[in-house]
Amino acid sequence: MAVPTRPSTQSAGLPPLPPPRSPGKKREAKKRRVNESVSTWRLTDRIGYVIMWAAGLTICAIGVGIVAFMAFKGVQYLRPQLIFSHPTVDVDQSASGGFLDPLLGTLLITLIGIIIATPIAIAAATWIVEYGRPTWLARLIDSGIEIIAGTPDIVIALFGLVLFQQGIFSWMSFTAEGGAVFGRSFLTAGAMMSLIALPMVFANTREGLQAIPAHVREASYALGKTKAATIRRVLLPSVKANISTGAALGMGRIAGDTAIIVVLLGASLRLDPSGSVPGLNVLKGTGGTLTSYVYNNSPAGEGNAAEKAYAAAFVLLLIIIALNFGVDLIARSSAKTGLETSRLGAR
Amino acid sequence: MLDRLREPWTDKRAGLMLGALACFVLAAIVFMLVFVAIKAWPSFQHNGLSWFSAKGNVDQQLDAMVNSGPNPSSADYQLGAWPLIYATLLTTGLATLLALFFSLFSAIFIVEFAPERIRRLIVPIVRLLAAVPSVIYGLIGILVLAPFVGSSLISESQKSDVQFVIPLTGTGLGVAVIVLAVMITPIMIAFTVDGLHSIPTAWREGALALGVNRWRAMWSVTVRAARPAIIAGVVLATARALGEAIMISMVAGSKGFSPNPLDGLTFLFEPLRTLAATVVEDAESINAPSMQASLYAMALVLLAGSFFLSLGSWIIKQPLKKYGTRS
8 A cells, every 4th residue: 555645735833744754664654554453453343354354265265166167177078179070969978079160150250249349449439539529429429338338148139130130131141032031140140249349349448548648649739640640640559458458358258158149140069151152151151159069068958968068168268268368468567456347348 | 532542531531430430339229229129019019018017827928929820819929027027136136235245345355455465366366257258157057056056955845845836956046146146246346446446545544543443444434435336336237147148047947937035945946037048048939929029028128127227327426426536
């Protein structure tokens, strides 16, 4: 805890204030605090103190427990051939193949989602911070993104289903003979996933832009740069770290989302291309991701293959931890408490 | 045309472009509201306000919708969703209370009392708990917690007491609340830590100088002043809990049943199903028109709920601005 130093405001008639505390005095203060014994506190305070320690240690225990348990199960069941073989339908767990397709599906959907979300989020954040006129519109967009951040993913999934079953989006998914648009594909699911990642990229970018001091912009204007050039050449390059933080967090959210996959991607076992154009046919087709694979192989789904579910969940957890680790690397210098709400996806 | 695009953008054009992209977000919200409301309309039209009441068995009504064919009659739209709404309120409310208790004390711990070594451990853990996908929580809940509850905590007499009403297998309210609380605690901790940090240190030091101990100074000055931030965090975490679908559908037993608090301890073991879980589980039969209308009606209720919670957190945060603090 930093001890604030006070400017000595001496005025006539008053005894002079003590000089600002020096680092040497700080150590003394710390020593005194150790001597303060909890046993002299009132009973209610002592109870609160004990509960607090218990709560803190419980959180630690839960976190360590989950990671250790998943790692144990993962090491127990994860085999290299699981990652490199296609899944097949079989009642027997030993014959139902691996999860290559869901793994590719996770990577693909994460990529599509973040590619759509990042430009929109950056544009919105830049517009709000740098332009922001008219004010009511800026405030409206700001609250709009907050509303999107709070919207349940299952509602976003249902919205995507009705939106992409409209005729004008027929190029994005499989169309039946009668002209009915199926609405489920990697493209449609990725487009809806972008709504999940958007608030995180937005919040981090806006935070970064707001932290840039005004004199940086003024210096750029003084050199004759236009506002657009300032944004392009000065402001956006200097918030690169914030944008990558937001993007990595958003990718983590996309990779971990299940409801949109189940409703909007079909959650099938294999990648199921649709159409004849190579590349586009995969995007237009349905498939599954690791999350839907875990869901379907848990006792709640049809597969009921706990070993496969544990192995896939472990791979998923590794992806999430890797993304989080990336965020830590990027944001190490700027982090204050490490628990900023923009980093946890809740604003 | 291409030449014009290649030359540097003027300020006005850049502003218009960025503003248009930003407005895309608003368009998404408006479209979401309109589309979901249109799709939900038939269900409310046929049921009226009795949609929100308890009438008949929800599970049977939903099953009937799956089998109702492409041209359902008005009777096929019959739905009394109260058990699902009640289950949503129950899980969300209990999980929020539990998480509030844990997060408040842990946040105080992180901000003020934790030794540096433990703080360096607990902060990444909280961040990790926030990032773990809900399906992994659900997997642990259904493969570890539920069997444990089913075999060790539920006694045979409790099972036989209610066996003609509902079978107790372990999945149910208690497991759902615990896992849900673990899921939303990190968010609440983040908001509470933010709020506690935003209160000027001098206030607490003033209390310390008056001779109270560190716990009392923290509890009665800093926590009290940070109340709006804490409540705003609670409200947003509630919104998260409200919309959790996958995890709940895995661990809550998936029965359209209203647990009765008068059952004593058995209450905690009774299965239930929330609105969001119902949507995700019945999504595969969404092609039946009556089912489709019912699911979109549930989504509309969830959307309205999360919207009001966002609004609530915004209103609650207003007093904080008085202090000139952040967020």
